[in-house]
Amino acid sequence: MANTGKTRWLTIIALILLLCGYTCTYSLGEGKPLVLQEMSWTDVQDYLKTNDMVIIPLGATEQHGPHLPLGTDFYEAFAVSKMISARTGVVVAPVLLSGYSVYHSGFPGTLSLKLETMEQVLFETAEILIKYGFRRFMFFNHHGGNRVVEDKVMHRINHTTEATALRIGIYAPFQKNEKEPAPFDYHSGIGETSIMLYLKPELVKMERIKKPKMTFTPKMQEILELTEKNPELMSVLDTMMGTPQETKKGGASHELSSNGIWTMGDPKKATKEFGKKQVDQMVDSAVKFIEAWKQVKK
Numbered sequence: 250m251a252n253t254g255k256t257r258w259l260t261i262i263a264l265i266l267l268l269c270g271y272t273c274t275y276s277l278g279e280g281k282p283l284v285l286q287e288m289s290w291t292d293v294q295d296y297l298k299t300n301d302m303v304i305i306p307l308g309a310t311e312q313h314g315p316h317l318p319l320g321t322d323f324y325e326a327f328a329v330s331k332m333i334s335a336r337t338g339v340v341v342a343p344v345l346l347s348g349y350s351v352y353h354s355g356f357p358g359t360l361s362l363k364l365e366t367m368e369q370v371l372f373e374t375a376e377i378l379i380k381y382g383f384r385r386f387m388f389f390n391h392h393g394g395n396r397v398v399e400d401k402v403m404h405r406i407n408h409t410t411e412a413t414a415l416r417i418g419i420y421a422p423f424q425k426n427e428k429e430p431a432p433f434d435y436h437s438g439i440g441e442t443s444i445m446l447y448l449k450p451e452l453v454k455m456e457r458i459k460k461p462k463m464t465f466t467p468k469m470q471e472i473l474e475l476t477e478k479n480p481e482l483m484s485v486l487d488t489m490m491g492t493p494q495e496t497k498k499g500g501a502s503h504e505l506s507s508n509g510i511w512t513m514g515d516p517k518k519a520t521k522e523f524g525k526k527q528v529d530q531m532v533d534s535a536v537k538f539i540e541a542w543k544q545v546k547k
């Protein structure tokens with residue numbers, strides 16, 4: 250009797266362990282995001298047996314007006330990358346909390362890395378991931394200032410290693426961004442405040458929002474007036490906005506905006522629903538792309 254009872258218990262324990270082993274492995278990528286820092290090396294080893302893709306979020310720690318946290322761009326890039334991971338099973342590997350943001354440094358708290366530093370950190374990260382077997386790199390960038398670094402590091406990975414790198418964030422060709430809810434709604438305005446109301450409402454202080462006073466230099470004004478008939482001239486304006494104060498273009502954040510918010514609209518009009526709409530669109534487009542790319546065998 251005692252022996253039969255023992256055997257039965259052993260069988261039950263073995264079954265539980267088996268089931269746990271199965272569900273634990275199975276749950277990887279099934280509705281839950283895979284974040285490199287939360288995985289063990291054995292999880293990564295298992296992952297690489299069937300997948301060689303990795304998402305690297307790119308954001309910033311920089312001023313986002315008086316109502317949004319400095320980490321806004323990082324939170325956005327990381328949160329959206331995790332949503333994409335949950336739906337595709339692709340691992341997310343956050344590497345940097347800050348980005349290239351020197352033109353926001355007229356407002357305290359902003360962190361910024363030199364372009365070369367950022368490129369080097371990202372490239373060395375790619376190199377070590379390649380060593381383990383990662384071959385397909387996707388950058389999810391949510392900060393305009395990082396775009397040039399994203400370009401450089403993708404080019405370096407594509408032209409000096411056997412891996413492939415491309416973008417799936419806001420500048421990806423398949424991301425059709427929502428129409429701006431107001432002119433110049435570039436930074437911490439209606440669009441971005443809405444995204445944060447959806448992703449991190451506990452960090453949004455709506456009561457602090459004030460419509461910014463936007464200041465454009467006479468040259469910017471001149472171009473702006475011409476854009477009414479020649480909308481293509483917006484690209485000239487784009488080269489002037491978000492430039493360091495030393496360039497004397499008047500495009501540093503504190504020169505353009507009285508409180509760090511860049512918009513001609515009223516950021517109080519931000520809503521969680523509009524935030525969700527923008528996020529869903531970014532996630533859906535990236536997921537569609539990744540599922541298509543998965544058809545190309547590893």
Ligand SMILES: [Zn+2]
Binds near residue numbers: 321322436
């Ligand atoms: Zn931002």
